[in-house]
Amino acid sequence: MSAVSTLPLSIDLQALRPGMRIAAAVSGGADSVALLRLLAHLSREHGIVVSAAHVHHGIRGEEADRDADFTSRLAARLGLPFLRHDVDTPAHAAAQRETMEEAARNLRYAWFRQLLDSGIADAVATAHTLDDQAETVLHRLLRGAWTEGLSGIHPTLAASRGFIFRPLLGVRRAQVESYLRDLGQDWCEDSTNRDAVYTRNRIRHQLLPALADYNPQLARQMANLATIARDEEHYWQAELDRLLPSLLLPGKPVRGGGRAASTQPGEASLAIEIERLRPLAPALRRRVLRAAARRLGHALDFDQTARLLAMCGFESGAPARREVLSAQLIAERTPRELRLLRTQPESAAAASLPEYTIAVPGEILAPAFGLRLSITAAEALPAATLRAPRSGDRIRLRYTSAPKRLKEVFERLRIPAAERASWPILEWQGQIVWMRGADVENTSPLTVLAEPLS
Numbered sequence: 001m002s003a004v005s006t007l008p009l010s011i012d013l014q015a016l017r018p019g020m021r022i023a024a025a026v027s028g029g030a031d032s033v034a035l036l037r038l039l040a041h042l043s044r045e046h047g048i049v050v051s052a053a054h055v056h057h058g059i060r061g062e063e064a065d066r067d068a069d070f071t072s073r074l075a076a077r078l079g080l081p082f083l084r085h086d087v088d089t090p091a092h093a094a095a096q097r098e099t100m101e102e103a104a105r106n107l108r109y110a111w112f113r114q115l116l117d118s119g120i121a122d123a124v125a126t127a128h129t130l131d132d133q134a135e136t137v138l139h140r141l142l143r144g145a146w147t148e149g150l151s152g153i154h155p156t157l158a159a160s161r162g163f164i165f166r167p168l169l170g171v172r173r174a175q176v177e178s179y180l181r182d183l184g185q186d187w188c189e190d191s192t193n194r195d196a197v198y199t200r201n202r203i204r205h206q207l208l209p210a211l212a213d214y215n216p217q218l219a220r221q222m223a224n225l226a227t228i229a230r231d232e233e234h235y236w237q238a239e240l241d242r243l244l245p246s247l248l249l250p251g252k253p254v255r256g257g258g259r260a261a262s263t264q265p266g267e268a269s270l271a272i273e274i275e276r277l278r279p280l281a282p283a284l285r286r287r288v289l290r291a292a293a294r295r296l297g298h299a300l301d302f303d304q305t306a307r308l309l310a311m312c313g314f315e316s317g318a319p320a321r322r323e324v325l326s327a328q329l330i331a332e333r334t335p336r337e338l339r340l341l342r343t344q345p346e347s348a349a350a351a352s353l354p355e356y357t358i359a360v361p362g363e364i365l366a367p368a369f370g371l372r373l374s375i376t377a378a379e380a381l382p383a384a385t386l387r388a389p390r391s392g393d394r395i396r397l398r399y400t401s402a403p404k405r406l407k408e409v410f411e412r413l414r415i416p417a418a419e420r421a422s423w424p425i426l427e428w429q430g431q432i433v434w435m436r437g438a439d440v441e442n443t444s445p446l447t448v449l450a451e452p453l454s
C-alpha cells in the first residue's frame, strides 16, 4: 500500500499491508490525534486493524490525566481499542540518572517494543511531522552533529518483531491542524510545549520562525537535509562494515607488555594500523576512528577525531604520541599503530579532564563530560566552572541539614566507583550548585539545565 489519495493528507503507508494491526501512539496532541483519525479512516477502507496506545508518564499532574481521558474517549468514539500504559517517569529518571525527557522517551519506546514483541501490534505508528523533523535537525546542528545526527527522525525503526514507523513525516503541522479543524476534532495542548526553558521549544517558537524570514522553505529544506544525510549514512555504513575487519588489528583487547598501552582489569583497547588508514579518504578515516571508539563505548566529537587524525600524521603539526581524549579514553601511538584505550576513570586520565568556564548566563558544550549545559540568571554574574570532582568537595543536597562529603553523596546515589572521578559538577562562587543526577540545594541565582550530547 503506498500513498493514499482518498485521505486529505498525504501520508506514507508504504510499509503497511492489509490486515496489519497498527497501534497508533497517541499523546492527545494535534499530531497524534490526526494520525489516529487518519488510520481509523483507513481501517474502514483497507481492513487495517487500528488501536490507540497511550502512555501516562506520571508527570504533569492533572494535565496528564486529562490527556489520557481525552485519548480514551476519542478511541471509544472511533470504535477503536484503547491501550493505556502507566509509568513512573520521575522514579525511572532518578534510577537511570536520565533527564525527565529522556526517561519519558525511553519508557515510551520500551512499551512500544513490548506491544510489538508480545504480538499485540504488528507496527506502532508515531505522529512526528515534517516540523518535528526540521526542529530535530536544527537542534542537532546547534549542538554540533555529524551526519548521523543530521539524519534526524527516521521514517522506520526496526524492532525484533514488527516495526515503528512515522507516516506523517512529510506533513506540515499546520496541515495537521487545519485537517482537524475541518473535521471539527479538538485536541489537547501540552502546557510545557510553550516553556522557553526547553531548547526544543525555543527552536520551535523563536528560532525557526526567525529563520523562515530568510527562507520560507527552511523547514522543508531541513527535512530534505535529513533524508540526504540518512542516505549518505547508509552508504558509508555499508563501506565501513566492509572495511573495518581489515583495519582493526586482530587479537584485541591486548594485555600490554611491549605494546603501546598496557591494560588494567576492566579496560579494553583497540588498535588501528596507521598505514592502512593512509590511503582512505578523509571521510572514511574519520568514520573508522569513530567506529573504533564506539566499540569502546565512546562517542568521539569532531575535535577528538581531529586530534586522532593529527596523531596519525594526517593533519598539520607534530604528531603527539599520547592524547587523553576524555576520562574514559586515551590514545597512544607507536610508529605502526594508533591504539585507543578505555581506562578506569580513577586513573590519571580523570585528573586530566578539562575544566570548562561558563559565562553566566550562558551555555557550553562539554564533550569530555558528554554534556550541553546552559545556565540562566536574571543578570550577568561571575562565571561558573564545570569540572570533575576534587577531594574535599562538599555538596548540600535538598532536604538535608548539612553539606556532605562527595563520597557520601556518591554512595547515596549509588554511582559506581568507576564513574565517580569523571562525574560532572558545577561550581559557582565556591559552591557546588549542580551535579549530574543529584538534587542539589541550589541557593544561588543560577538555574542550570543539562542535556546529554547526542
Ligand SMILES: Nc1ncnc2c1ncn2[C@@H]1O[C@H](COP(=O)(O)OP(=O)(O)OP(=O)(O)O)[C@@H](O)[C@H]1O
Pocket: 024, 025, 026, 027, 031, 032, 053, 054, 055, 056, 057, 105, 108, 125, 126, 127, 128, 132, 153
Ligand atoms: N504520552 C504518549 N503516549 C503515546 N504516544 C506518545 C506520547 N507522547 C508522545 N507520543 C508519540 O510520540 C510522538 C512524538 O512525540 P513528542 O514530539 O512529544 O516526543 P519527542 O520526545 O519530541 O520525540 P520522540 O518520541 O521521537 O523522542 C507523538 O506524535 C506520539 O505519536
